[in-house]
Amino acid sequence: MCGWxxxxxxxxxxxxxxxxxxxxxxxxxxxxxLTHAYSxxxxxxxxxxxxxxxxxxxxxxxxxxxxxxxxxxxxxxxSFDFTVAEVAIPAGLHAGHDLLRHPRVLGQTRRACRSxxx
Numbered sequence: 001m002c003g004w005x006x007x008x009x010x011x012x013x014x015x016x017x018x019x020x021x022x023x024x025x026x027x028x029x030x031x032x033x034l035t036h037a038y039s040x041x042x043x044x045x046x047x048x049x050x051x052x053x054x055x056x057x058x059x060x061x062x063x064x065x066x067x068x069x070x071x072x073x074x075x076x077x078x079s080f081d082f083t084v085a086e087v088a089i090p091a092g093l094h095a096g097h098d099l100l101r102h103p104r105v106l107g108q109t110r111r112a113c114r115s116x117x118x
Contacts, residue, residue, distance in 0.1 A: 008032045009032070011035050011036055012034060012035070012036050012037065016044075017043075017049060018053055018058075021050070021058065025061055025064045028067070029067065032070070035073075038080050051084065071093050071094070
């Protein structure tokens with residue numbers, strides 16, 4: 001862990017196990033950033049270990065958001081999976097600022113998830 005008041009930016013995508021994804025989320029502090037949070041990339045074994053598991057938001061993800069962790073989409077369409085967003089966004093895990101810079105992705109998201117912020 002980095003020293004306070006430094007912030008961490010954690011790049012995820014293809015985390016080794018679901019348990020490790022929970023551990024990562026549990027370590028993040030207010031102001032830390034989880035980037036590529038809406039990625040649907042599988043790990044090297046082909047298992048999906050993102051913030052949505054079995055169609056449900058991981059409790060550790062919601063707890064991290066409530067603590068003030070920032071969830072960032074990363075590079076827009078290349079790391080954005082609608083099956084993750086359709087669960088995460090209505091639960092309150094709205095995409096960070098990068099998504100708003102990509103109108104194509106934002107427009108598609110609004111069509112896919114009617115509860116998205118405007």
